[in-house]
Amino acid sequence: SQQGEEDPQALSIQEGENATMNCSYKTSINNLQWYRQNSGRGLVHLILIRSNEREKHSGRLRVTLDTSKKSSSLLITASRAADTASYFCATDGNTDKLIFGTGTRLQVFP
Amino acid sequence: GAGVSQSPSNKVTEKGKDVELRCDPISGHTALYWYRQSLGQGLEFLIYFQGNSAPDKSGLPSDRFSAERTGGSVSTLTIQRTQQEDSAVYLCASSLSGVHEQYFGPGTRLTVT
Numbered sequence: 563s564q565q566g567e568e569d570p571q572a573l574s575i576q577e578g579e580n581a582t583m584n585c586s587y588k589t590s591i592n593n594l595q596w597y598r599q600n601s602g603r604g605l606v607h608l609i610l611i612r613s614n615e616r617e618k619h620s621g622r623l624r625v626t627l628d629t630s631k632k633s634s635s636l637l638i639t640a641s642r643a644a645d646t647a648s649y650f651c652a653t654d655g656n657t658d659k660l661i662f663g664t665g666t667r668l669q670v671f672p
Numbered sequence: 673g674a675g676v677s678q679s680p681s682n683k684v685t686e687k688g689k690d691v692e693l694r695c696d697p698i699s700g701h702t703a704l705y706w707y708r709q710s711l712g713q714g715l716e717f718l719i720y721f722q723g724n725s726a727p728d729k730s731g732l733p734s735d736r737f738s739a740e741r742t743g744g745s746v747s748t749l750t751i752q753r754t755q756q757e758d759s760a761v762y763l764c765a766s767s768l769s770g771v772h773e774q775y776f777g778p779g780t781r782l783t784v785t
Contacts, residue, residue: 592771604676604763604776605715650714654771658722659705664714 568651568666576671581638583666585651586631592654594627596636599648599665608636608649641670676777678764684783685754693749693780697766705774706739706749707763715763721747722769754784 569584585594593612597605611618611627611634618625624637638645648667652660677696685691697704706718717731721741732738736754741747751758761781765774 595773597774603761604778605765605774606776607773610773652774658703658769658771659717659720659728660771660774661717662707662715 568649568663570666571664572667572669574669574671575641577641577643579641579670581641581645581668581670583636583649583668585634585636585663587634587651587653587655587663588632589653589655591629592656594625594634594654595652595660596623596625596634597650597652597662599650605650638668641668643670643672646670676764676766676775678762678777678780680780681778682781682783684785687756687784688753690750690752691754691782693751693762693764693782695747695749695764695766695777697745697747697764698775699745701766701768701775702744703767703769703772703774704741704747705765705767706747707765708733708760709763709779710760718749718762751782754782756784758782759784 567586591613593610595610596608599605609620609625611625622639627634646669648665650662650665652662679694702723704721707715709715719739720728736752739749761779763779765776767774
């Protein structure tokens with residue numbers, strides 16, 4: 563399976579702290595994407611990193627990619643209560659469709 | 673439209689009945705996906721449409737599930753003879769192509785009683 567696996571499954575932090583989530587995958591990829599989901603409904607795209615990129619930033623988000631280890635991390639700096647959500651990585655596995663991981667549930671306490 | 677829409681937003685049905693779930697993708701998006709998500713779980717891939725190519729049905733869990741996409745736009749996911757284990761949120765997404773950013777609809781919450 564080319565499914566990504568997120569780690570940890572759940573994470574609880576205080577507002578202002580940083581949150582780090584990891585994703586591991588099994589096959590080579592063209593790109594890896596991170597998504598956020600609130601309240602079990604539709605997902606929202608956060609960031610896409612290509613296989614030839616090592617790091618990418620978007621606001622308080624920082625994504626790294628290590629293709630040799632087949633892993634990626636998502637860092638949310640200075641977290642806010644509004645960041646509480648589930649976060650998923652998705653990989654294309656050199657195919658034309660995305661496969662999503664199992665997700666990390668992040669809880670940020672005020 | 674402005675985004676991906678799905679209908680109905682909620683559906684309660686009796687075991688054994690058939691249901692149809694609808695997805696309206698973003699205009700111009702050639703790729704359309706259906707996923708299923710059980711409570712507290714990740715996304716389970718069901719089916720993928722890309723342009724005029726034959727759909728990738730590899731994720732459909734049984735022959736009770738089928739989907740079609742008419743005119744390269746609207747898609748309908750049909751579940752025949754529903755079972756309680758079919759209860760989940762069914763999510764639709766579209767994208768410019770298979771490996772681009774996906775835009776998700778709000779989902780249909782299906783409850784089979």
